[in-house]
Amino acid sequence: xxxxxxxxxxxxxxxxxxxxxxxxxxxxxxxxxxxxxxxxxxxxxxxxxxxxxxxxxxxxxxxxxxxxxxxxxxxxxxxxxxxxxxxxxxxxxxxxxxxxxxxxxxxxxxxxxxxxxxxxxxxxxxxxxxxxxxxxxxxxxxxxxxxxxxxxxxxxxxxxxxxxxxxxxxxxxxxxxxxxxxxxxxxxxxxxxxxxxxxxxxxxxxxxxxxxxxxxxxxxxxxxxxxxxxxxxxxxxxxxxxxxxxxxxxxxxxxxxxxxxxxxxxxxxxxxxxxxxxxxxxxxxxxxxxxxxxxxxxxxxxxxxxxxxxxxxxxxxxxxxxxx
Amino acid sequence: xxxxxxxxxxxxxxxxxxxxxxxxxxxxxxxxxxxxxxxxxxxxxxxxxxxxxxxxxxxxxxxxxxxxxxxxxxxxxxxxxxxxxxxxxxxxxxxxxxxxxxxxxxxxxxxxxxxxxxxxxxxxxxxxxxxxxxxxxxxxxxxxxxxxxxxxxxxxxxxxxxxxxxxxxxxxxxxxxxxxxxxxxxxxxxxxxxxxxxxxxxxxxxxxxxxxxxxxxxxxxxxxxxxxxxxxxxxxxxxxxxxxxxxxxxxxxxxxxxxxxxxxxxxxxxxxxxxxxxxxxxxxxxxxxxxxxxxxxxxxxxxxxxxxxxxxxxxxxxxxxxxx
DNA sequence: CTGTTAGCGCCTTCAT
DNA sequence: ATGAAGGCGCTAACAG
Numbered sequence: 001x002x003x004x005x006x007x008x009x010x011x012x013x014x015x016x017x018x019x020x021x022x023x024x025x026x027x028x029x030x031x032x033x034x035x036x037x038x039x040x041x042x043x044x045x046x047x048x049x050x051x052x053x054x055x056x057x058x059x060x061x062x063x064x065x066x067x068x069x070x071x072x073x074x075x076x077x078x079x080x081x082x083x084x085x086x087x088x089x090x091x092x093x094x095x096x097x098x099x100x101x102x103x104x105x106x107x108x109x110x111x112x113x114x115x116x117x118x119x120x121x122x123x124x125x126x127x128x129x130x131x132x133x134x135x136x137x138x139x140x141x142x143x144x145x146x147x148x149x150x151x152x153x154x155x156x157x158x159x160x161x162x163x164x165x166x167x168x169x170x171x172x173x174x175x176x177x178x179x180x181x182x183x184x185x186x187x188x189x190x191x192x193x194x195x196x197x198x199x200x201x202x203x204x205x206x207x208x209x210x211x212x213x214x215x216x217x218x219x220x221x222x223x224x225x226x227x228x229x230x231x232x233x234x235x236x237x238x239x240x241x242x243x244x245x246x247x248x249x250x251x252x253x254x255x256x257x258x259x260x261x262x263x264x265x266x267x268x269x270x271x272x273x274x275x276x277x278x279x280x281x282x283x284x285x286x287x288x289x290x291x292x293x294x295x296x297x298x299x300x301x302x303x304x305x306x307x308x309x310x311x312x313x314x315x316x317x318x319x320x321x322x323x324x
Numbered sequence: 325x326x327x328x329x330x331x332x333x334x335x336x337x338x339x340x341x342x343x344x345x346x347x348x349x350x351x352x353x354x355x356x357x358x359x360x361x362x363x364x365x366x367x368x369x370x371x372x373x374x375x376x377x378x379x380x381x382x383x384x385x386x387x388x389x390x391x392x393x394x395x396x397x398x399x400x401x402x403x404x405x406x407x408x409x410x411x412x413x414x415x416x417x418x419x420x421x422x423x424x425x426x427x428x429x430x431x432x433x434x435x436x437x438x439x440x441x442x443x444x445x446x447x448x449x450x451x452x453x454x455x456x457x458x459x460x461x462x463x464x465x466x467x468x469x470x471x472x473x474x475x476x477x478x479x480x481x482x483x484x485x486x487x488x489x490x491x492x493x494x495x496x497x498x499x500x501x502x503x504x505x506x507x508x509x510x511x512x513x514x515x516x517x518x519x520x521x522x523x524x525x526x527x528x529x530x531x532x533x534x535x536x537x538x539x540x541x542x543x544x545x546x547x548x549x550x551x552x553x554x555x556x557x558x559x560x561x562x563x564x565x566x567x568x569x570x571x572x573x574x575x576x577x578x579x580x581x582x583x584x585x586x587x588x589x590x591x592x593x594x595x596x597x598x599x600x601x602x603x604x605x606x607x608x609x610x611x612x613x614x615x616x617x618x619x620x621x622x623x624x625x626x627x628x629x630x631x632x633x634x635x636x637x638x639x640x641x642x643x644x645x646x647x648x
Numbered sequence: 649c650t651g652t653t654a655g656c657g658c659c660t661t662c663a664t
Numbered sequence: 665a666t667g668a669a670g671g672c673g674c675t676a677a678c679a680g
Contacts, residue, residue: 002673013651018675027649042460047435048375049673052656057372057381057436059415066401068597073397077390080418089432091383092416094404108413111371112381136366218601244601251603254578277542277568277601279575326657337667342659351665373657376672 001043010037021045051113059089060116060300061109065097065123070272075120075145075293082297088115097123106133116141116300119149120293122189141303143296146190153303156311157296161190164285164316165197165239168267171318172237173205177265179234181210183224183249185217185241194241194269214245221248229256236264237324243268243275243284250278250323265324271317280322287316325365334361345369375437383413384440384624385433389421389447394596399444399469399617406621412439421447430457440465440624443473444617446513465627467620470514477627480635481620485514488609488640489521489563492591495642496561497529501589503558505534507548507573509541509565518565518593538569545572553580560588561648567592567599567608574602574647589648595641604646611640 003021007014010033019026020034037043051057062079064072080090091114093105102124109117117140125147127134134151142154146161172180182198184191195211202209212228214220221240225248228235240246246268253260260266261280268275271286292314299309327345331338334357343350344358361367375381386403388396404414415438417429426448433441441464449471451458458475466478470485496504506522508515519535526533536552538544545564549572552559564570570592577584584590585604592599595610616638623633 004673014674015651015653015676016649019650022675025649030650042456044431044435046376046437046673048372048379048381048437049656050675051372052370052376052658052673053675055372055656059413067391067397067404068394068401070392070394070397073391073394073400076397076416077392077418080391080416084417084429084432087432089383089415089436091413092400092404093408094401105408107368108408108411111368112413113370113372132366222603247601255603274601277571277598279546279579327659328657338658339660339667340665343666346659349665354666370657373672374659376657376674377659379672 001041003045006034006037006041006043010034055113056115057089057112058087059091059112059114060118061091061093061105061114062118062120063093063095063102063105063124064120065095067092067094070274071270071289072120074289075296078290078293079118079297082294083301086301099126102127103130103133106137110136114140116143116304118143118145118293118296118300119147120145122147125149125189141300143300143303145292145296155299155303155309157292157299158311158313159287159292159316160313161287161316162193162197162200164269164287164318165194166201167316167318168239168269168285169198169201171320172239172265172267172324173201173207175265175324177237178207179210180207180237180239181212181228181233181235183212183214183221183238183240183245185214185220185245187213191241198239217242217244218248218251221245221250222252223248225249225252229253229258237266238264239267239269241269243270243272243282246282246284246323247274247278250282261323267318267324271319275319275321278323283321283324284319285316286319288314325367327369330358330361330365330367334358379437380439381413381436382411383415383436383438384442385415385417385429385438386442386444387417387419387426387429387448388444389419391416391418394598395594395613396444398613399620402614402617403442403621406618407625410625423450426451427454427457430461434460438464440467440628442467442469442617442620442624443471444469446471449473449513465624467624467627469616469620479623479627479633481616481623482635482637483611483616483640484637485611485640486517486521486524488593488611488642489518490525491640491642492563492593492609493522493525495644496563496589496591496648497525497531499589499648501561502531503534504531504561504563505536505552505557505559507536507538507545507562507564507569509538509544509569511537515565522563541566541568542572542575545569545574546576547572549573549576553582561590562588563591563593565593567594567596567606570606570608570647571598571602574606585647591642591648595643599643599645602647607645607648608643609640610643612638 095102138152144156212224268284271284275282419426462476468480536548592608595608599606599608
């Protein structure tokens, strides 16, 4: 069933049908006839054929590392919720942080003339090392979440992670904490920024800087905290680069019968749902993933609308609960 | 840049270029010329134009309720990991469990001649109430995860949730537990099936049936357990309909200084990452979401390949850790 | 306002 | 093996 079939049965020309489909003015009489036939056959115009003409399939892509992480799934969710009501289809790409994978996804998107791409995370900055690819992305509206791409139409939405950790650190200092430890998760651009926020604040107040590193989430926090306790070092607070790490730390402290939020404060990062899955509820820095991802989608829409957008900076918020 | 431009510059006909693109036999000499021009311009054939001819955009859709739940994001992840290497693009649809939303997504998919759809969860069975829509889905390969749609080309991949809870219950009984409580989360088809698995097992062994209901995750488990403890009822084990509920229960038990896994056993459901975010690690029923979602994708591929597939039934597995 | 016609970029017969 | 021509379903100019 195509526009010709409809036209024939309604006894009009295809352009009349096309006009009907695109809400252009046609005589009420013809409109009724066309409408009737379309309803009769449940006819839906082919978006593919429309796409061939308009050069747009009304699809946008979200590139993430791994949808299984709440951070990414939340981002993908918000983006879909923002764009799909406007008729866009949202394609999801799990790159696993792998370069080849990422490039393959991008090739695939290029083939369908993707309307826009949203990159979640600074990890995608590696694309700047592929100038040839970058040039091919020049005409595509792109939004980078916490990243920066050197194409003509790329806009960034940043959340200042360093500031986030500064806020957390200042809060503890002003609360009178003197021995604040820091457990860093991984060694990425972002995690180093966070650590520097902690470090600089400690130095500002003349307090000792104690940074531990881990590459694991819950177990990483648990083990690091175990080591801290074993070391007999003074401690009245600990900041963790990720909520899950903080959960591990809290679990360890509780087992050692140390009152979390009283004897030792714990602050996490992300303000994820995890902060509600422990007792006491965890204080955490909200990096606004819901807001930034929604904002990214909105920015993309404006770009698609031809607007010229500048980079956006958002401030993370310290979300105080009971663990600090 | 299109196939004509390439043909002109390579001094061949467009059909030669087309043949090159589709790996058909052409003279090595021409092949080289075409290849050179294609490389020179980074030419990629338009999947839209190809789609207009082939009537396929090589995209499949995953319909979920809410990607923010690990269950759904894991499913979407596995499906993408299975299909994207084969060149399929994966569209994500968050229906929020809303009928109108779902229908709108489906309309949108129909317009691009979607190659296949995977529905995650029995909630999508409501589509059976829309016979007109169903008929339009007749020619589309569909896989239902734990659901059943009455279209010509719909296949289901089931996991027997009732059996899962029977396994959990039997395990506790055989361990010598006599006072096994059950905390049910929500009141869906699936949650009722689970509860019945528990109930029937208790009855089989002449043990008391004690079911509590909650509509919340962590807090639901925490509060229910608080009430159980207050009631002074005998308890040596508790089964929860969801891991998060079990986490809340564990948290409550620990605060009451009751040894989880010794005095009171706790078993959750889903075998999610959450089972590793508590101490002791949580015993849980693995409903094989990773496997079923991957299987769903594989089944879909076979259907796209023309194979005739029958429904698949998988057995959940009791995943024993330290809480029971 | 309506209909005719020429593309959009590709694939696919069908001759050559 | 290669090329010419028609068609996929729709939109957009252009006449009428």
